[in-house]
Amino acid sequence: MTLASSQPIELLAEGKAKYHPVDPDGFREWVREHKSRTLVSKLMTEKEAVEKFVADGDYITYECNYLTRGPNLVLNEIMRQRKKNLWIAGKFTYVDVGLLVGAGCASKVDTGFFLATPGVRTALAEGRLEIFEYSNVVMSMRLEAGAQGIPFIPVRSFGGTDGFDYSGAKLIRDPYTGLPTVIIPALNPDVAVIHVQQADECGNARVFGTGISDVPAALASRKVIVTAEEIISTDEIRSNPGATSIPYWCVDAVVEAPFGAYPGTVPGYYASDPMAVMEIFAAALRGAVEPYLEKWIYGVSSHQEMLEKHVGVAKLLDMKKREVIKEGYRA
């Protein structure tokens, strides 16, 4: 086996876009000051969580998307509270970016993937929206670096793309292999919002099934809102510690949120509501987001009121019934 001789690090190329500031020591200090080590209840409503933990101008990441295990009740509340100038981590998103832009909440997106709706295109053309280019995995790797408390992470993808030029990535000569290697900036969002199947009131959370970057997002973010289909006891958490995905000390708010991902699915709990999903897509793709927001979000005061007013028990029960697969979704 031959080993490449050590070579000096050299900057070969770099993207020109602005990126969320990288500050691992600042993050550590935030953790020291703000993250409670005490096992206390953090239960609150989605309204309180958004009032307390989402500020105008925040960088926000949310897990999954509007169709699958998305924290939709919090996204809806953010729109209801008319938050402004949010910077969205647009990895594996879908129609949700179109809604957040349509509601005037988002002015920057790192992407990823999102549904390019007429509203998004208009916002871009009018200069109300800036987009920075990454890919889904590059974004989740940025969170991975943020979750490890390190300033950047090398990846074996993204080099040679035009996205690279419009990102915060750099190409360096790696001192160990001597090979050109892409590095990407760590991402430590201001806010993460994660919808899980179960959590205790302190924030110990269980995610069942596949996901995108639930755990890195929770570890990497300054303010973490967990919304849970079910609140379980801390004793139950302790009965199966291996099932804990997110430890309580990352978590700042816990919201009890049955059907919190409506109209999307929560695997193992309920199937999606295809008619309502289609209603969103139709609104977003026709550039008619405003009436949609009026009906589903502004016209109600909470997720529960939305479920009562526009969905109803029969449909919710049917969604549960149609989710026939349970294996793997309980501890």
Place this chain on the structure above:
Amino acid sequence: MTQAEAFSEREAAMCVVARMVESGKTYWAAGGGTPIYSVLLGKKLYAPDAQYVTEDGVIAPIPMLPFEPMMTMVASRATYKALSWGNMNTAGFYAQLGYMDYGVLNTLQVDKHGNINSTFLGEYGHGGRRMHGPGGADTIAACCWRTILITDQEKRKFVEKVDFISSPGFLDGSEGARERAGLPRGTGPWRVVTPWSVYDYVDRRLRLMARMPWVTVDEILAECEYKPLVAAEVQVIDPPTEEEVQILRTELDVRGQTTDAAGGWIVWDGEKYIRQVTG
């Protein structure tokens, strides 16, 4: 095998990709739609021991079909009876480590060196049309050993140079360009499949290698803004079989999401296949 008598062009493309699927190999299927249906069809008929992952890091599921509409990832049916559940980073790690033999993806635009555009049509940042972005395709195209691309045979989709490289092909086409950009050695584009044709690469340049029986080489070239190399002998692809089409329609794409989207319809008139373009 009985030849199918009528099928859509998208169905034909999926059948071609399905026949490329090999047992003992791994496939990273991008998003939903044609890539995943192609791999599943291949597994059912030709290569039961082919395995696949999706962007949420699921390994070798036995999905409960059909999928719910648009629910091909982070959904219980799509990830059913997998060997392992993961996330986007585990999927990325498997690819970086060399476990992914083939990536299968869809795109809007491809160029002579197999570069892929799913970000922007036109000059970036100057008018033009914003699209959805690379999603997971950038990592698939960067790190899988071989990449299979599915697209439509349309002039505007085969170009000299894509408007924006969202996911890497052979970049500028020079030897070692991918490695100089930081990508793993020995990887890159392998095939492009359209409803009319299959392309490979010679010296990192796109080459027409096979055609469907209902189109001529000239008809294909007329639908390429960039004229690819043409193999000395362009093979003729066997049309879809009844069995392939039946599985696609009754088990996989039961809602016809990939059937009526675009393109023509191919019908056997008793002597030959003819192409009918629907409105």
